[in-house]
Amino acid sequence: xxxxxxxxxxxxxxxxxxxxxxxRRASLLTSLMLVKRDYRFxxxxxxxxxxxLVADYYIAQGVSEDQLAPRKTLYSLNCMEWSLLPPxxxxxxxxxxxxxxxxxxxPSHEYEHTELQKVNEGKKVFEEEVVVQIKEExxxxxxxxxxxxxxxxxxxxxxxxxxxxxxxxxxxxxxxxLSEAKKLSSYFHFREPVELKNKTLLEKAELDPSLDFMDSLxxxxxxxxxxxxxxxxxxxxxxxxxxxxxxxFYHAPRTKNYGYIYVGTGEKNLDLPFML
Amino acid sequence: xxDSVPVNQKIEHQELGExxxxxxxxxxxxxxxxxxxxxxxxxxxxxxxxxxxRSSPPGTPRSGAxxxxxxxxxxxxxxxxxxxxxxxxxxxTLSPLALARQDFMAPSxxxxxTSVTSExxxxxxxxxxxxxxxxxxxxxxxxxxxGNTFHQPQQTKYPLHDLRDVSHTTSKQKxxxxxxxxxxxxxxxxxxxxxxxxxxxxxxxxxxxxxxNTKAYLLKTSSxxxxxxxxxxxxxxxxxxxxxxxxxxxxxxNISQDVKMEHFSKKLDTLQNENEMLAxxxxxxxxxxxxxxxxxxxxxxELEDEIAEHALPNIMESAFYFEQAGVGLGTDETYRIFLALxxxxxxxxxxxxxxxxxxxxLEMNYIVAEVEFREGEDEEEVEEEDVxxxxxxxxxxxxxxxxxxxxxxxxxxxxxxxxxxSRTGANKYVYFVCNEPGRPWVKLPAVTPxxxxxxxxxxxxxxGRLDTPIISYPPFPGNESNYLRAQIARISAGTHVSxxxxxxxxxxxxxxxxxxxxxxxxxxxxxxxxxxxVIDLVESLSNWVHHVQHILPQGRCNWFNPIQKSEEEEEEExxxxxxxxxxxxxxxxxxxxxxxxxPISEDLEIQNTSPWTTRLSSNLIPQYAIAVLRSNLWPGxxxxxxxxxxxxxxxxxGHKYSPDSxxxxxxxxxxxxxxxxxxxxxxxxxxxxxEQAFRAAQEAAADSTEENEETEEEExxxDDYD
Numbered sequence: 001x002x003x004x005x006x007x008x009x010x011x012x013x014x015x016x017x018x019x020x021x022x023x024r025r026a027s028l029l030t031s032l033m034l035v036k037r038d039y040r041f042x043x044x045x046x047x048x049x050x051x052x053l054v055a056d057y058y059i060a061q062g063v064s065e066d067q068l069a070p071r072k073t074l075y076s077l078n079c080m081e082w083s084l085l086p087p088x089x090x091x092x093x094x095x096x097x098x099x100x101x102x103x104x105x106x107p108s109h110e111y112e113h114t115e116l117q118k119v120n121e122g123k124k125v126f127e128e129e130v131v132v133q134i135k136e137e138x139x140x141x142x143x144x145x146x147x148x149x150x151x152x153x154x155x156x157x158x159x160x161x162x163x164x165x166x167x168x169x170x171x172x173x174x175x176x177x178l179s180e181a182k183k184l185s186s187y188f189h190f191r192e193p194v195e196l197k198n199k200t201l202l203e204k205a206e207l208d209p210s211l212d213f214m215d216s217l218x219x220x221x222x223x224x225x226x227x228x229x230x231x232x233x234x235x236x237x238x239x240x241x242x243x244x245x246x247x248x249f250y251h252a253p254r255t256k257n258y259g260y261i262y263v264g265t266g267e268k269n270l271d272l273p274f275m276l
Numbered sequence: 277x278x279d280s281v282p283v284n285q286k287i288e289h290q291e292l293g294e295x296x297x298x299x300x301x302x303x304x305x306x307x308x309x310x311x312x313x314x315x316x317x318x319x320x321x322x323x324x325x326x327x328x329x330r331s332s333p334p335g336t337p338r339s340g341a342x343x344x345x346x347x348x349x350x351x352x353x354x355x356x357x358x359x360x361x362x363x364x365x366x367x368x369t370l371s372p373l374a375l376a377r378q379d380f381m382a383p384s385x386x387x388x389x390t391s392v393t394s395e396x397x398x399x400x401x402x403x404x405x406x407x408x409x410x411x412x413x414x415x416x417x418x419x420x421x422x423g424n425t426f427h428q429p430q431q432t433k434y435p436l437h438d439l440r441d442v443s444h445t446t447s448k449q450k451x452x453x454x455x456x457x458x459x460x461x462x463x464x465x466x467x468x469x470x471x472x473x474x475x476x477x478x479x480x481x482x483x484x485x486x487x488x489n490t491k492a493y494l495l496k497t498s499s500x501x502x503x504x505x506x507x508x509x510x511x512x513x514x515x516x517x518x519x520x521x522x523x524x525x526x527x528x529x530n531i532s533q534d535v536k537m538e539h540f541s542k543k544l545d546t547l548q549n550e551n552e553m554l555a556x557x558x559x560x561x562x563x564x565x566x567x568x569x570x571x572x573x574x575x576x577x578e579l580e581d582e583i584a585e586h587a588l589p590n591i592m593e594s595a596f597y598f599e600q601a602g603v604g605l606g607t608d609e610t611y612r613i614f615l616a617l618x619x620x621x622x623x624x625x626x627x628x629x630x631x632x633x634x635x636x637x638l639e640m641n642y643i644v645a646e647v648e649f650r651e652g653e654d655e656e657e658v659e660e661e662d663v664x665x666x667x668x669x670x671x672x673x674x675x676x677x678x679x680x681x682x683x684x685x686x687x688x689x690x691x692x693x694x695x696x697x698s699r700t701g702a703n704k705y706v707y708f709v710c711n712e713p714g715r716p717w718v719k720l721p722a723v724t725p726x727x728x729x730x731x732x733x734x735x736x737x738x739x740g741r742l743d744t745p746i747i748s749y750p751p752f753p754g755n756e757s758n759y760l761r762a763q764i765a766r767i768s769a770g771t772h773v774s775x776x777x778x779x780x781x782x783x784x785x786x787x788x789x790x791x792x793x794x795x796x797x798x799x800x801x802x803x804x805x806x807x808x809x810v811i812d813l814v815e816s817l818s819n820w821v822h823h824v825q826h827i828l829p830q831g832r833c834n835w836f837n838p839i840q841k842s843e844e845e846e847e848e849e850x851x852x853x854x855x856x857x858x859x860x861x862x863x864x865x866x867x868x869x870x871x872x873x874x875p876i877s878e879d880l881e882i883q884n885t886s887p888w889t890t891r892l893s894s895n896l897i898p899q900y901a902i903a904v905l906r907s908n909l910w911p912g913x914x915x916x917x918x919x920x921x922x923x924x925x926x927x928x929x930g931h932k933y934s935p936d937s938x939x940x941x942x943x944x945x946x947x948x949x950x951x952x953x954x955x956x957x958x959x960x961x962x963x964x965x966x967e968q969a970f971r972a973a974q975e976a977a978a979d980s981t982e983e984n985e986e987t988e989e990e991e992x993x994x995d996d997y998d
Contacts, residue, residue, distance in 0.1 A: 011606050014604065014605055014606035014609065015605065015606070015609070015641075016636065016927070017603060017604070017605060017634060017636075017912065017927025017928065018602065018603060018927070019599075019602055019603070019604060019606075020602050021599060021600050021601060021602040021893060021894065022599065022600065023894045023896055023897070024602065049602075051889075051906070053885055053886070053889055053908070054889075078895070100935055101883060101885065101935050102885060102908065102935075224638075227636075227637070227638045227639070227737075229639065229640065229641070231712075232559070233557070233558065233559030233560055234559075240636065242638075242737065245929060264911075265911060265933075270937045271735055271937055271938035274734075274735055274736075274938050274940060275735050275736050275737045275931075275938075276736075276737060
C-alpha cells in the first residue's frame with residue numbers, strides 16, 4: 001500500500017483482522033517519509049508485516065520510476081530504522097526452500113539444516129552430512145520475493161505501458177467499475193508477465209497493449225486460490241490469497257484506492273488443494 | 277394492392293353507377309400531404325350514391341386520376357396547396373389507410389392524416405353535397421366551413437385539432453366497424469346504401485364513423501415496438517413544427533427515425549443504474565435498522581438495563597486494547613458489530629454475551645458471538661439428534677435377527693459417544709453467527725464428540741454459507757455449520773486464557789480422584805483479583821491459565837465411558853483416564869497457587885517453538901502498555917490484558933497451525949467380515965495349470981470312453997461280419 005495514503009489503506013484492509021497498532025502507524029508515517037527522501041524512491045509502499053516468534057519484521061518497498069522494475073526491499077524491527085535487504089536470487093531461493101517453520105524475528109539467526117552432499121575425493125564418491133547454515137535474513141528476502149511474485153496484485157488500468165518501455169502510474173485511473181471489480185480477470189500480478197506469451201492470438205487480439213501487459217489472476221493454479229469478497233455492501237472489494245494466507249488486496253470500486261498488504265507468518269499454504 | 281385496386285375500383289364503379297365517378301376522380305386526383313385524404317375523398321364521393329369503401333392504395337389515385345377524366349380540376353387546383361409529392365412519403369401507411377378506407381361509411385375521423393383527410397372529406401363532402409344537391413343542412417355547412425378552413429395554411433395544426441375534437445366522440449365506434457368492414461364488402465355496401473338512401477342527416481354520422489375507424493386504426497399499437505402510428509405521427513409533426521427546419525419534407529424520414537430513437541434511450545438508463553447500486557443500498561438499509569433500534573426501547577427499559585449491563589460487553593473498550601496490539605477490524609466495523617450484538621441481546625434471553633471473533637471464508641465471513649442463555653431458557657433441539665441414533669441402533673438389530681442364516685459379521689459399529697449436555701464441557705456456550713452486521717443472527721447447533729474428532733482430521737476452508745456440505749475423508753458428519761461449531765469449540769478450548777487469579781473455583785474441592793474424574797468445570801470470577809503486573813504477564817507464561825476445559829481425544833471434556841464393563845475393567849480404564857489426563861493437561865488438574873486452572877506454560881510445544889508469543893504492546897511507552905498474547909498454534913487467536921482486564925479474540929481462517937503439511941488419513945484395512953470355518957470356506961479359483969490338467973484328464977477320460985465304444989463297435993462289427 002502506498003505510504004502516502006497509509007491511514008486510509010489500513011482502515012480499508014482491516015477486514016482481515018490484522019493491522020497496525022497506533023504507535024507503529026505513527027512511526028511508519030514519519031519514517032517512510034524519511035526513507036523516501038534518503039533512498040530517492042518515486043513511491044514507497046508499505047509491504048506488510050511478517051510475524052516472528054520473538055519479533056516482527058515490518059517490510060517496506062521502494063519503487064523507482066519504472067513501476068515493474070525490481071523493487072528495493074527494506075525491513076525494520078521497530079518501524080523506525082530501516083535496513084536495505086539484498087535483492088533475491090534463485091540460488092537463495094533454493095537454499096531457503098528447505099527451511100520450514102516460523103520466522104524467529106532475529107535477522108541474524110541461523111537455521112541449521114543438514115544435507116547429504118556428494119563429495120568427490122579423488123575417485124571416491126561418498127556422501128557426507130553437511131550442516132548448512134542459512135541466515136534468516138536470506139530467508140526473509142526469498143520469502144518476500146516469492147510472495148511478490150505469487151500474489152502481489154494490482155488492478156487493471158492502474159499502470160500503463162508506454163511505447164518506449166517504462167511503465168508508469170496511470171493518473172487517469174478512476175477505479176474499476178462494480179461489475180469489473182468482482183471478476184478476477186480485472187486484476188493482474190504485479191510482476192513481469194510469465195504467461196502472456198502463451199496466449200493464443202485470438203486472446204491477444206482483445207488485449208490492449210498499453211494496459212494488458214501483465215498476467216491476470218484468472219488462470220492461477222489452483223483454481224479458487226483467491227477469495228473475492230465485497231465488504232461494506234458493495235463499497236469495497238477484498239481479495240485474499242489462500243496460497244499465502246495473510247495477503248489481503250483491497251480496492252474501493254470507482255475510486256483510486258487500492259493496495260495490498262501482507263500480514264502473516266511468511267509460510268506458504270501447501271495444504272490448499274485439500275482445503276478447497 | 278395496387279393491382280387489385282383498379283379491379284376494385286371498377287367493381288365499385290359498377291356498383292355505384294356513374295354518378296360516383298367524377299367524385300371519385302376528384303378524390304383520387306387531389307393530392308393531400310397524407311394520402312388518406314385522397315382516399316377519404318374517394319369514399320366521400322359515394323355518399324351521394326352511398327359511401328363505398330375502396331381499397332385503393334395511395335398510389336393509385338394518381339394513376340387512377342391519370343386514367344380517368346378530370347372533371348374536377350378545380351378541386352385539384354384548390355388542393356394544390358398540398359404538395360403532391362407528399363403522397364408518397366408514407367408508403368407504409370398507405371395500404372393500411374387504404375384498408376381503413378374500406379370502412380369509411382361516414383367521414384372517418386383520424387388525427388393528422390385522417391383529420392386532414394376528414395377535413396378534405398368533409399370539404400369534399402360539402403362540395404359533393406353541393407354538387408349532388410342533396411340538400412343542405414348544418415352538417416354540410418359545417419363541412420363547407422371546415423373545407424374553407426382546410427384551405428388555410430395547412431402547416432398550422434389548429435384546424436387539425438379542431439377536427440380531432442369533433443371526431444373524438446365518434447371514434448370509439450370505429451373499431452368494431454373496422455373489423456366488420458374488412459371481412460365483407462357487401463356488408464359495407466349495404467351500410468353505405470343505407471345512408472345513401474337516407475337523408476343527409478345520416479351521412480355526417482357515417483363520415484364520423486369512418487373517421488373514427490381510421491383513427492382507431494391509427495391508434496393500433498405495433499406488436500414489435502409498442503408504438504402506434506397516431507402518436508408517432510403526432511410527435512413527428514410536433515417536432516417539425518417546433519423546430520421548423522428548412523426543407524422539412526426532405527428530412528422527414530430522419531425526423532421520423534429520431535423520434536423513434538428517442539423512445540428507446542430513456543429505458544436503458546434506468547436499468548443500468550438500478551442494477552449496480554442495489555446491493556450497497558441493501559446493506560446500508562439493514563445497518564440503518566441497527567442504528568435506529570435504540571429508539572424503539574419501550575417501558576421495559578429498567579429491567580432490560582439491569583440485564584443488559586451484564587449481557588452486553590463493552591466491545592469498544594476491548595477493541596481499543598486490541599488495537600494497541602495491532603489486532604482489530606477497524607473502528608466502524610467494530611461499532612457495527614457492537615450494535616448487532618446489542619440487537620442479539622435484545623431479541624434473545626441472554627445472560628452473557630461476548631464477541632468471540634471473526635472467521636474468514638471464501639465467499640463470506642462469519643462474525644461469531646459467544647452467548648450464555650439465562651437459566652431455563654435453553655433451546656429444545658437437543659432431543660432430536662438423539663432420536664435418530666436410537667432408531668439406527670434398532671434397525672441394525674432388526675436386520676441381524678432376520679439374517680440369522682447368513683454368517684454373522686463381527687463388525688459392530690462403535691457406539692456413538694453422546695454429546696455433552698448443554699452448559700457443560702464443549703457445549704458450555706451457545707454460539708451465534710452472522711455474515712455481516714445487520715444480517716440476522718443464526719444459532720449454531722451444539723457440537724458432538726464425533727464432529728470434534730473428525731474436525732481434527734480434516735482441514736477445509738469455510739465458504740460463508742452455513743448449509744454447504746463438507747466433502748472430505750473421513751466424512752464429516754454434518755455441514756458447514758457443524759464444522760464451524762467444532763472449530764470454534766477447538767479454538768476456544770485451545771486459546772481462551774486469562775490471567776492467573778482472575779478465575780478461581782467457587783467451592784473448595786479436594787484433589788480426590790473421583791472429583792477429578794467428574795471434572796471441575798465450574799469456576800467463578802475471583803472477586804479478590806488484584807491484577808497481575810503487565811511485565812509479569814509478558815515475561816512468564818505461567819501467569820496465564822486456560823479457563824476453558826480441554827477437549828479430550830474422545831471429543832468431550834468430561835470422560836464418557838462408552839462400554840459397560842466389570843469393575844476391574846473400570847478400574848483399568850480409570851487408570852488409563854488418569855494417564856491420559858496426565859499427558860494432556862486437563863484444565864482443572866494442576867494447581868498453581870490458589871486457582872486450579874492450568875497455566876499455559878504447560879502447553880505442548882510445536883516442534884521446539886513455544887505455542888504462545890507474548891509481547892508488550894508498545895516498547896516506547898511501557899508504562900501504559902498492555903500484554904499481548906498471540907497463539908502460534910491457532911494463528912489469529914489473541915489475548916490481551918492490562919493487568920486487571922483481559923479479553924480473548926480470534927480473527928482468522930479457523931485452522932490449526934502445523935509445520936508439517938496436512939496429510940489425509942488413510943482408509944482402514946478391509947475388515948474380515950466373518951470367520952473362515954468349515955461351513956464357509958472361501959476357495960481359491962483354480963490356477964491355469966490346474967485347469968489345463970483337469971481338462972486334459974477329462975479329455976483323456978472321454979477318449980478312453982470313445983475308444984471303448986469304438987472297440988465295442990468294432991467288436992460288434994466283427995461279430996456282424998462273422
